[in-house]
Amino acid sequence: MPSKKTLTRDALCMAVVLAACRAQAAPGESAPKPTVAPQKSETHTNAATRAPEAPRSSAASELLTPLRLELLTSFVTRDLLKLTPEEAVARFAATVPLAKKEPVPEGALLQGTAAGDKLELSYDLTAKGKLYCAVATLRFAVATAEESARLYKQLDVELRKRLGKPKSVTNSDGPRPTLAWKLVKRVELMMGEIPADPSLALGPQVELMIGEPTGETE
DSSP, rough: OHHHHHHHHHHHHHHHHHHHHHSSOTOOOOOOOOOOOOOOHHHHHHHHHSSSOOOSSSSSGSSHHHOOOOOHHHHSOOOOOGGGGGHHHTTTTTTOEEOOOBBBEEEEEEEEEETTTEEEEEEOOOOOOOOEEEEEEEEEOOOSSHHHHHHHHHHHHHHHHHHOSSSSEESSSSOOOOOEEEEEEEEEEEEEEEOGGGGGGGOOOEEEEOOOOOTTOO
């Protein structure tokens, strides 16, 4: 007959085995997965902390800028050639500061530049010694022939809105024809291109000129 001490040891071993069996998962069940704290997405964090990008503007590719439009509005008028030098200086004060150049024999010359664009008004004397504007030119400077072509087209569209269809379209030495609109009586507005002149370090330009066409009579 086993002793009481032996029974106690056997009972203790049986209790340990039963405890181990209970700790095991039931058949068909998987052990619970350890809980992992959610991590912040690096992409989300970067997107949240990254400074917002500035909206892209088309102004860099737009050649007919607001300043040029304002200058065009002051230039393309039916009374431009009737302005005295003082009146012309006042009209363009906000866009192109005009100044008199060296004394011109039997006349005067006003010139001004703004952002590379050049405005020039040439005055002659009447038989009575009164100054009158004979020719006004406005030259828009661009960097490349491609920009010249784009600006020419933009100006063509803008001038057609203001003055309608051109009076005449004539071939020129430039890549595009010279367009002409009648303003008043014999006074016309003409638009054409001036190619680049490396010898004078000048890039291409689109020129607007107001005056009486050569060779016309009343």
